[in-house]
Amino acid sequence: MGIAFVWAFILGGGILLFPDTPRYLYRHGHKEEAKKIMEKVYGAPPNHYSVHIELEEIEAKLRAEVNEGNPIVEWFRMFRAPKMAHRIVLGMTLQMFQQLTGANYFFYYGTVILIPVILNGINFGTTFYDLYVVEHYGRRKSLMIGSAWMFLMFLMFANVGHFSLDKHDPQKTESSGTAMIVMASFFIAAFSSTLGPIVWTITGEVYPSKYRARSMALSTASNWLWNFLIAFFTPFITGDIDFLYGYVFAGCNLVAIPLVYFFVIEGQGRTLEEIDTMYILSVKPWKSSECVAPPPEELAKIRREAGTDDTAEAGEITPAGQRSSDETNTEKEAEKDVELHA
Structure with a gap:
């Protein structure tokens, strides 16, 4: 059984050589370091469009967490968030x-x-x-x-x-x-x-x-x-x-x-933010692999009009049961808009 210690030390030592994830670094204020790691992972040149867009998505998610309250309350709030x-x-x-x-x-x-x-x-x-x-x-x-x-x-x-x-x-x-x-x-x-x-x-x-x-x-x-x-x-x-x-x-x-x-929605080739949006808008799993994500600006507009945009100042998503009828109708139109890209 002692031989197992060898592999545990190798695993632990190897993990220490890994860089932190871009999302972790960004959330802790190391934006340039996060950007460099993303460029390295993607094999992209500096200031590449894909890296810029994903950094914007991470920033949007980060702003949504600013107003988090009591940790226990957040556990209950988690189950009320869309999907x-x-x-x-x-x-x-x-x-x-x-x-x-x-x-x-x-x-x-x-x-x-x-x-x-x-x-x-x-x-x-x-x-x-x-x-x-x-x-x-x-x-x-x-x-x-x-x-x-x-x-x-x-x-x-x-x-x-x-x-x-x-x-x-x-x-x-x-x-x-x-x-x-x-x-x-x-x-x-x-x-x-x-x-x-x-x-x-x-x-x-x-x-x-x-x-x-x-x-x-x-x-x-x-x-x-x-x-x-x-x-x-x-x-x-x-x-x-x-x-x-x-x-x-x-x-x-x-x-x-x-x-x-x-x-299960197909996540191949998707960013974490795209997968999150697909679940929020109830993209049919059996059609998810064919779904083409809208351009970032349009995607942000759809999420904002649907009441699920995390960049709102409140920093939280309005539960479906608390939305007005106009918001609900707007969300349905947004879902149809996403389906057109499938």
Whole structure:
């Protein structure tokens, strides 16, 4: 176990070499440093238009936080902000389903030393492939295809384990055991290149800057809660129904597909501010990948007319229930305007 300290020190030391995020630097008054880091990340020359626009968006979000009140009050206010309750529940649900894929069923209860070594090796190696998958294919397609693949793998794993494997003397059905290891390996490859890391990507970008820390805390708490529940109850469940337990995970992977299709907005190539606006204006998730964001000036106008502009002096967004009928009608017109760009 002491060997694990080595990797912890490497990770900690490596993190110290990372620069702070542009948003963090900007919020703490280091605007020029934030600008230089953005230019480096984008590979853009000084004073590039894209960097300038994103800095303006960060400034708009920062002004919205000026009038924040009591921290406890802000927790309640967070749920009243436009689409925030929806996004918080979505983030917590995605983290729940990440655990209900069944990946930790293999990691925690692989009884032979060789099996965890194989599965963890695959998990480590294919995670690098996710860096390509998430930006080349997008979040939505990757999650849905990964869920479908994991559903099939777990379905076959459960069938072979329950109906073919000799559980009292596995050596008699060596081919079945080998098949189960192969299917578990294919499952882990899909998990570590799709749902495993991409869910963290989505929960990191779905929330506006003002509420990101609190919202991420809730979604992460959901992840660890379900992690604990699976670790705790798995021995009791498998003791009663053995490998039929795999049907539960297979079913959860199947349910994750419509969840992603109907509720997750595509964030590929979007800024955090654009994703925030798309949720506020209720852009249909299945059309989100085709949605073209309006020019910055028009986008600001739409948000201002819809009553969701964070640059207002009050620094907060008016809840839908407190808006006048004129504001509501204006918001509907703004939503139609956004749809025209899809």
